[in-house]
Amino acid sequence: MSENISELKVFRDPFELPVGQLLHLRFGPLSVYLGHFYQEWRVSWTTTNDYMDNSFSLKAPFVGEIPAELMSMVRYTYSRPCNHFLKITPVLGDRPFVAKPTKPLMVLPGETVQVFMSIPLFVRIETEDPYHLLEDIPVLQSPRTWFGDSTVQGEICYSTKIKAVLNEPELINRPYRAISQLAIENRSQRALHVERIKVPAPFLSLFQGDNGLFYTSIMNFVCDLDGTIRNVEIEDQEEKFADKVLISGPRQFVKDKNLLNPLNYLFGQI
Amino acid sequence: MNAYITSLLGTELALKVAAVFLVLISFFILSRLLSLIIRFFFKEGGNRQKQLVWRKISKYTLFALAVVIVLQILGADMNVILGAAGVLSIAVGFAAQTSVSNLISGLFLMFERPFVIGDVIEVSGVRGEVLTIDLLSMRIRTMENTLVRVPNETVMKTQVVNYSHFPIRRHDIVFSVSYTVGLNDIKSLLLNLVEHNPYCLEEPEPLFLVQKVGEYFLEIKFGVWGETKNFLLLQSTFAEQMREAFIQHKIALPQRHVHVEQRNLE
Incomplete structure (x- = not known):
């Protein structure tokens, strides 16, 4: 082994x-x-x-x-x-993953922070000529959790088990997981309170670095000056991943941008 | 024989019969075509309930229209027919009060949509999956795979519980333990079970509540969240896990202790 x-x-x-x-x-x-x-x-x-x-x-x-x-x-x-x-x-999972920082984060006004999360992969077994998808197997049967404003509105997600961190090296390199990066930019006048982060895995692509590690598309999240939340933007253009190889594309394409909202946040006063 | 047919075809009656036949065929084709269009249109959204309602509305409207046209072709006086229909409807209305009530309730149900086809509901003590919602009644398939027909009027009049409406549900377990059991121990034991049960959701957080302090017991309510579609599995597996964990950790169940004192009266 x-x-x-x-x-x-x-x-x-x-x-x-x-x-x-x-x-x-x-x-x-x-x-x-x-x-x-x-x-x-x-x-x-x-x-x-x-x-x-x-x-x-x-x-x-x-x-x-x-x-x-x-x-x-x-x-x-x-x-x-x-x-x-x-x-x-x-491949990336068939549902979004939810990661939590060890303690809730307060993104201060005018700051942009990078948050790194580690999400377990799925494995797809396919035959060629003729093409057939044989299996789509989760490497880990992740526990399920609820991500939403209330018990009435939200969606079922997987829980990552591994905490979200601010420095990538803090994540232990695990072969069966992908590292996901989210940039949170707070342009508003108030601190942004982040308790949980949703990684919209079905909408992301999977890349592999020269070191063999897996990475997802990068996500950018902006909280505007007036406090309105812009939905997440996904970066998976090839030029952004020039040093990486595309392993698999997204499972789904974005129809409703609200599905991508990655934060369960509250505005906190500092 | 040929001469007879030729003379018959030439008559006005034969023409009327042919026209009626043509109208019926046309309306039949139109009805099927409309049904296909509705099916195709609602297939995109996957809404079986709306599909059913619009198919029924189109079918009955076309049927009524066909009857009126056929009567006109046959030379019936529409004023007389409408008058007779008015009188008849009063008579039929009295005779078929229940059916009319069911019909109106059915229309309300179709537009109010407290549940849709495929939902698991409980109505009048019957619990099961909704198979159809028709104009007069709805059909429910119970958990034991029996078919129950419930009149729409009953559904409108009574309380209906929809178990499928929200994607997640809370499973509440109420049990009692002895005073000697540490509450923190039992709470952490139950939370550990939640962590290891694949049907339990991590969030919303489980509920742990001491809801009654009894004479010789504490009554605890523990609520754990799960996906609605896996609810029965959650109920069953969690009960099994709890039983095993309680035996393994020797959780004392409440027992009434009666002290009997024997005195020597001499």
Whole structure:
């Protein structure tokens, strides 16, 4: 088992798995077994939900047997012998994530702060020629939480478990997570009280740095001079990520900008 | 035979029959076309309830229009028919008070929309998923997979509980413990269970309330939030977890202690 993050670059290319061979991927708490059989792919997976688990390994071919006690085993069948190639791609979650700072933040008037959060990834298993999405698996079964003004209005999100921080190095490099950056600019005359931050994962792209770590699109949030909140703007233009490789695009495209509002905030008087 | 048919086709009656036939066919096609358009239009928004209402409205309106046109073709005097219909409607109104009441209630329900198709509701002691909302009655599929028809009038008159309206719900558990149990211990135990139950939401925060100080027990209310769609799973799994945790941590349940003193009367 390795914790060498640079090995994560292996996801950039498709894998070849001839008939009769198995593949085993260990990606943090997630364990995936893939089997290529005549006219079928077999996918089994399980997750320990141990969010401290930083292990990473990919064995293809894997010699051994698929453990019987896995959470799921699905057989994907074809009418003819299927292509040997498949792609395993890390993607961002299907719901937003909510992160909390250790204690609520007060963004002072005229200040711009960068907040960094760490969100767990999903893994997508796809075949090529013909294209089929076989699985879309969460690496970690994150607890769910509610993000909204009241119990009547809001949305169900995942909780990140790991606190939001102001300095990126404070986040421990975990291979199965992506680092998400939010810039909060407070142009108003009052301090901005930030208790929780929503990362709108389905609307963000996923990039990989040269070091192997994953990053999401950057988010910018502006509180205007008159105190009105502008919705978050997502930066995922290629020039902003020149030193990174795009791994997967957003799951959804923004139709309603209100869905992106990342803060559960109150104005505080300092 | 041929001569007979030819003479019949030439008659006014044959023309009228053909016209009636043509009108009925046209209205039937129009009704199907309109139904398809409504289905397509509301498919985008995924609103089955609105789709159902507009389909019914269009169907009955076209039907009424077709009847009027057919009667006109057949040469019926509309004034006489309308007069007769007025008298008839009074008679039918008396005879079918309940149906009319259900019909009006149905229209109110369709526009007020206290619930929609697919919601889980409780009405008149029946709890289940709403399958249809028709003009006279609604159909509910109970948890035991039985079909219950509830007249719309009943729905309008009684209290309806909609369990699906909001995306999250609170599950309240009321239980009693002995005075000897530390409240902080029990609170942290329950919060730990919430953290490990996949159907519990982290936020809104769970409610922990001592709601009654009894003679020999404390009554506690613990409320935990979960997604509405997983509510039954939350109820079941949390109860199981609580039972196991209480046994494991030897949480004393309240017992009445009676001290019997035996005195020697001699």
